[in-house]
Amino acid sequence: MATVAPNPMEVSKENSVTTPSKELDAGALFVLKSRGSWLHCGYHLTTSIVAPVILSLPFAFGLLGWAGGIICLTLGGSITFYSYNLLSLVLEHHAKLGQRQLRFRDMARDILGPGWGKYFVGPLQFFICFGAVIAGSLLGGQSLKFIYMLSNPNGNMKLYQFIIMFGVVMLGLAQMPSFHSLRYINLVSLILCLAFSACVTAGSIYVGHSKNAPTKDYNVIGSKENRIFGTFNAISIIATTFASGIIPEIQATIAPPVQGKMFKGLCVCYTVITVTYFSVGISGYCAFGNQALGTIISNFMGVDKPLLPTWFLLMINVFTLLQVLAVTLVYMQPTNELFEKKFADPKMNQFSMRNVVPRLISRSLSVIVGTTIAAMIPFFGDIMALFGAFGCIPLDFILPMVFYNVTFKPSKSSIVFWVNTSIALASMVLVGMGAISSVRQIVLDAQTYRLFANM
Template sequence: MVSISPPQPKEAPYSEKSGENRRVREAKWWYSTFHTVTAMIGAGVLSLPYAMAYLGWGPGTLVMAFSWCITLNTMRQLIQLHECVPGVRFDRYYDLGRHAFGQRLGKWIVLPQQLIVQVGCNVVYLVTGGKCLKKFMEIACNNCTPIKQSYWIAIFGSIHFFLSQMPDINSISGVSLAAAIMSLSYSTIAWVGSLSRGRVPNVSYEYKKTSNADYMFRVFNALGQITTAFAGHAVVLEIQSTIPSAPEKPSSIPMWRGAVWAYFVNAICYFPVALVGYWAFGQDVEDNVLVALEKPAWLIAAANLMVFVHVIGSYQIYAMPFFEVVEKTVVARFKVTHGLGLRLFVRSTYVALTSFVAVTFPFFGDLLGLFGGFGFASTTYILPCVIWLKIKKPRRFSLSWTFNWGCIFFGVFIMFTSTIGGVRNVVVDSSTYDFYS
């Protein structure tokens, strides 16, 4: 008797005539852990105590816990929807969107917002990497000739001309693992250093003194800082696509296991930094808690170097899905061969363009607050719930239906507050900025 193995789930087609090769799926569950950690945790964790200073103990802690729970659930929903059609895998966020909303509408609903997150994060990582490398060198070499920040950003960008030539997310697993370890390391330095230093004299936990209008904008900004710190959903399906799947063991099982561990790492990074940093410095905390620590200098230098290593991996995690989309679009539309030449051209051009934007607008973090309010809030809080309601169709007023609609309204609120705060910050920062300084 001949045994017939069950068919393996196939990938949702990129296009009718894409001609793409089937992707390699060899990742283990722990790959998804450090890929998700690298995508989610950023240097923004160091600004969480500053956000707490505008929200206070109760509201700040509540918003953090609420965001952690909501985003864990929306990530679970995306993981479950990856293979919501038997025998088909939606390996890209917008593939799932096209299934939910239709081929044409789904692409335009999801893809622009996903690209805002991916490209925007890459520019911010370039700025962050350049700044941290500059800070490290200033501490490590007091007698060295100062170099403009724009040069440091360019140096950081040059690294990605080489790393971006790696084929896919699987091939940068080592870089991603190092980045995840670094994120845990500098977060630990931040909260352990704050705890060791103890509370500053006359520490105050009252709300910061400022005008009513300024305080409102800063509260909006603080809400955006905390809620968008749990982003990473824009690439979760692309990460899951690297995991093998079979009818008896779908990819959602190892992916969810990895995601839970990633959120555990997220919790032990975010909550201690936010709470201990605010406990130590109160309303006088700096927007980067490492700056408030001041010494020992070698530890601050090491932490900046760790952030530098981390954002190297983060850049690649967000860039790889973008490379895949662009390259396969070029192959399908212009009938060119998907080889080394195309990879060199597409990826080098992307790195050059994002580096140019980062050098030109190093206050791009404010621009990301302006545009990212749409991308981050939508891809993390809104779209997963809307797609879940569209595909799963839970009974009206059931727990699932109510919870998802609550998440949608919360996401819309965050979208508007982040955008308002971003507009204000762009106006303030751009008026005092000296280009290419």
């Protein structure tokens, strides 16, 4: 018997997306299903922001010193919480008008004009999200290598082999059908980020008070030029740790009405952020001072032997590895949505052969390409710092201020207008200086660069 294709409006009702039928597309219907609660939103937000990149916070403190590190961390948290709430208010405003915006590029198109969404925000967000997938593959491979070296110190396996292993696991997980289907994975991710942060904090306190404690120096070292570039590099690192770049897509997963739900989700997320960021940053810098490395786990490995029991280091790395899987899955969703919008048919069932085959192919290719790049360029973290300067800061620090001012048109004599304008202008300066610092670091690392390096 022939199968009757579902009516687009019926599909829309099923997925709780309040979008006119003429605007329905497979990306919105199948990936950004609006069925979640504010609590699910909190899980998604936490996973998108609180990632193992926070293990670089002691290193950032080393470039800034005690006062600079704490001030920048506090400002980063305060500004992004404010910024994300502004985005949420703009999204709620348009939802009340009957035009719910489900994607960052939708906001740019409707508020600033079609060109902004198509040629600026859309490509920028795609490169940020796909870059995060590559970085996730690299971090996952590094965690696997740490685990391997702890259990087999004389092993000769290379980093790229572990990255490939991570990619194989991602091939299966990438087939999760929608953002909403990740809600319980992201709940586990929230627990894991609390777990590895608690372990890192406890490990730092233990090392700092042990008889083998490293010599601590809390002075910012280096030439004047290096200190200046180091300051902007550290600010970029801290800004990137708070970055999301997918706030509209996360809010799109909330079932209507959306009023007030994003604020509750952000409160859940920033409670976790406050606990984890300050504990990891302060304890790690307290233990190692300006000798803190790019990731605090490298410090724990020591020079001659690990500074912590092997079982404890294994536990930290397993928690980190599992959380990286969840983070990578979250940042795959905007790219999945884009591919499904292009290749899937919204008039057919999501699990029909017509839609399953292109989904399987596009997602698998996405993972394979990301894994290959991560294996080839193991100092991709430097490139992500550049992406962070050009992408994360505009999306998370500048555009929310612009969207709010254009949408609500606050008086030019109001505090809100000038706060938003000041944050946007200061962030533009940070984009320029962060980009220069990142390019400089890439040039320095490129001197020792080779494909598939075993870092």
